[in-house]
């Protein structure tokens with residue numbers, strides 16, 4: 044079947060590679076992994092993912108509901124700020140409720156105390172290449188800093204959540220930070236049942252020392268008597284998905300510029316936010332260089348410049364790699380451009396077109 048571009052193509056075999064590492068970490072260390080839905084909510088592959096992961100974690104009522112309805116298993120709820128309506132409804136879906144502040148815990152304690160409750164801690168240390176994504180940046184509102192305040196809340200809590208990494212692929216820094224967390228919060232952890240270390244750990248990346256990572260987690264868990272949770276987002280789905288596009292025009296302005304039937308702002312927004320180049324598999328780089336650009340009206344709608352083996356023509360397919368994490372969840376209707384469909388290459392190799400979007404979706408997105 045030939046699917047009309049543009050479309051996101053999720054490859055279950057590529058996903059499986061990550062999922063097997065996640066399961067290996069659990070088997071070696073006892074650490075459970077819950078999928079961070081804010082990174083990836085494309086539920087057409089949850090039947091596969093839930094065989095390897097322990098549940099989901101969320102950033103909002105709707106994510107918590109999606110986790111409960113489409114993934115099942117454990118549903119962790121977190122939100123930087125719950126409203127009264129959120130709290131009323133979220134208790135139907137969540138088995139753990141994690142608060143971002145002591146004031147939110149105070150406000151909802153009586154209502155939520157039938158659940159396992161957690162508090163997010165801001166440990167004051169972090170690993171991130173981007174200030175925008177650094178949970179311990181100056182004036183951060185993410186989590187509780189005050190140790191005395193944390194200590195006072197312990198009787199109400201069963202766990203702490205720390206999320207302080209972003210794309211950390213260095214095991215040594217992770218290990219040092221974990222030692223530091225133990226030294227700093229160990230006394231309190233001994234009074235709790237679980238700790239979540241959040242996401243941002245690139246432990247499914249090629250070459251990551253998975254066994255040492257698992258050993259470190261196992262040692263920590265034994266030392267403080269806590270169940271460890273990891274909240275992988277990106278590392279669960281990394282390298283699993285492409286945005287498949289077609290060239291619709293080729294223009295020249297000092298360079299050859301191939302315009303494809305997708306756009307950065309609408310369909311791969313994080314590239315723009317973090318000013319990153321897209322990744323395009325061109326095989327062995329050839330002699331045909333093109334700037335690949337989107338068809339929105341944004342002047343800077345550029346995926347990057349790449350060397351292709353063959354000349355591009357109208358209709359040539361251009362596949363942009365790593366289009367799952369923080370990408371599909373952020374797609375939007377900027378410029379009213381055709382929204383990429385969603386297709387899945389299942390484990391047995393068959394390709395299934397699971398969702399198409401049309402004018403009615405654009406129309407009903409606003410009113």
Ligand SMILES: *Cc1c(COP(=O)(O)O)cnc(C)c1O
Nearest residue numbers: 079082206242243274275276277
């Ligand atoms: C963003 C986030 C995650 C997932 O982070 P990744 O970098 O995608 O692994 C996990 N937990 C919390 C609390 C988050 O905010």
